[in-house]
Amino acid sequence: MRLRFTARALVIGDRDGTVVPDAVLDVTDGEISWAGPATEAPPGGDADVVDLPGVLTPGLVNAHSHAPMVLFRGQGEGLPLDRWLREVMWPREARLTPEDVEVAMTAASAEMLAHGVTTSVEMYFHPERIAAAVGSTGARTVIATPLIPLPGLPPIEEQLRHAVELARAVPGDGTVEYGVGPHAAYTVPLAVLRETAAAARENGLLLHLHVAETATEGADLLATHGLSVPALLAAHDVLGGRVLAAHCVHMDDADLDLWQEHDVAVAHCPASNAKLASGVAPLRAMLDRGIRVGLGTDGPASNDGLDLLADARLAASLARLAGRSATALTAAEAFWLASGGAADAIGRPDLGQLAVGRRADLVHVDTRALAFEPVGDPADLLAHLVWSGGSRYVRDVWVGGRPVVRDGASTTVDPAGLRADIATRAARLAAR
Numbered sequence: 001m002r003l004r005f006t007a008r009a010l011v012i013g014d015r016d017g018t019v020v021p022d023a024v025l026d027v028t029d030g031e032i033s034w035a036g037p038a039t040e041a042p043p044g045g046d047a048d049v050v051d052l053p054g055v056l057t058p059g060l061v062n063a064h065s066h067a068p069m070v071l072f073r074g075q076g077e078g079l080p081l082d083r084w085l086r087e088v089m090w091p092r093e094a095r096l097t098p099e100d101v102e103v104a105m106t107a108a109s110a111e112m113l114a115h116g117v118t119t120s121v122e123m124y125f126h127p128e129r130i131a132a133a134v135g136s137t138g139a140r141t142v143i144a145t146p147l148i149p150l151p152g153l154p155p156i157e158e159q160l161r162h163a164v165e166l167a168r169a170v171p172g173d174g175t176v177e178y179g180v181g182p183h184a185a186y187t188v189p190l191a192v193l194r195e196t197a198a199a200a201r202e203n204g205l206l207l208h209l210h211v212a213e214t215a216t217e218g219a220d221l222l223a224t225h226g227l228s229v230p231a232l233l234a235a236h237d238v239l240g241g242r243v244l245a246a247h248c249v250h251m252d253d254a255d256l257d258l259w260q261e262h263d264v265a266v267a268h269c270p271a272s273n274a275k276l277a278s279g280v281a282p283l284r285a286m287l288d289r290g291i292r293v294g295l296g297t298d299g300p301a302s303n304d305g306l307d308l309l310a311d312a313r314l315a316a317s318l319a320r321l322a323g324r325s326a327t328a329l330t331a332a333e334a335f336w337l338a339s340g341g342a343a344d345a346i347g348r349p350d351l352g353q354l355a356v357g358r359r360a361d362l363v364h365v366d367t368r369a370l371a372f373e374p375v376g377d378p379a380d381l382l383a384h385l386v387w388s389g390g391s392r393y394v395r396d397v398w399v400g401g402r403p404v405v406r407d408g409a410s411t412t413v414d415p416a417g418l419r420a421d422i423a424t425r426a427a428r429l430a431a432r
């Protein structure tokens, strides 16, 4: 099956912010087989041609999410974190059924696709139901099966065994990938973290955990062990392999040195960190050290959107404010953090850029709006996309060359029906 797209421009999703005007992109069997200026394109042959008035970008990659928490969106608004968890989130999560998770992930996945997000890294209960949900919507996901000692859950060693079995059982077709998601160093015993990391390395799995989200979460560990959480993880052989650490807000130079040394990637979640007043992560320092960084929304109960492009704008704004410099993060870098950079961060070189051999996850942004003028240089399109355009101009989305959003509407699921279902389930979960 061959498709040829023509577009006003291609936004490649690389670190340099390459924009190719008057472009052609060919798709063969779900992969990008050619991308570049129309004047240099090979003969189209028998390919079906799709003419697009706007720009074509890579499908965005959300590096950290708990998307089924759309069930809890806005709940506990304004409460401090500890009360928000104890009084609002945990009682609801204790009542969650597998069906709740599947319906919620289906709705959230459709919402992400409508925002141009084609892949998300998920850490949430009932991972098989998350996989089933993206099977309905047509998105991709990397599911870091959560490992956390909680009442009502199996012992954590058993959780780990199950997570590794699940990861081994799935065919590697690039649609659903399983990793392991030990929640954090302050909730999961160090011995289990060490064992999890060994299993992840042995099986090539993504190990995803929360690190240094708040200023105080590592205080007990520091008092007991005399080490920061990054140093403690290094000392217990948790780093190395495909490690993706969410947040990393409160990191000093020595911690960043460890991330650089062990090639630990970061899921930067500026919207969640701002909403929960956690702080501003040292993004520029990470990038200058060559640390791999991708943007994440975090869960929709702590963002509350699933709009990664909005978070790219916020990432640039916060980096500039924190550095008191308008050059602290360019629009091109902000977009890269949501696309090519995020794909690198999660260890998926098949995603995130419009480049030959990568999967044809494509987003068409309609640029026939005042928000996209003027364009003196093709790069202006990318700047407008980040600063004035945003995801409300996303019109069409393809995953592996398959249309999943057409003219702003899902082609795979019924968002109105899902919304009603979410409302009913959320009311049941909130009932005391």
Ligand SMILES: [Zn+2]
Residues within 6 Å of the ligand: 064, 065, 066, 210, 246, 298, 299
């Ligand atoms: Zn999280």
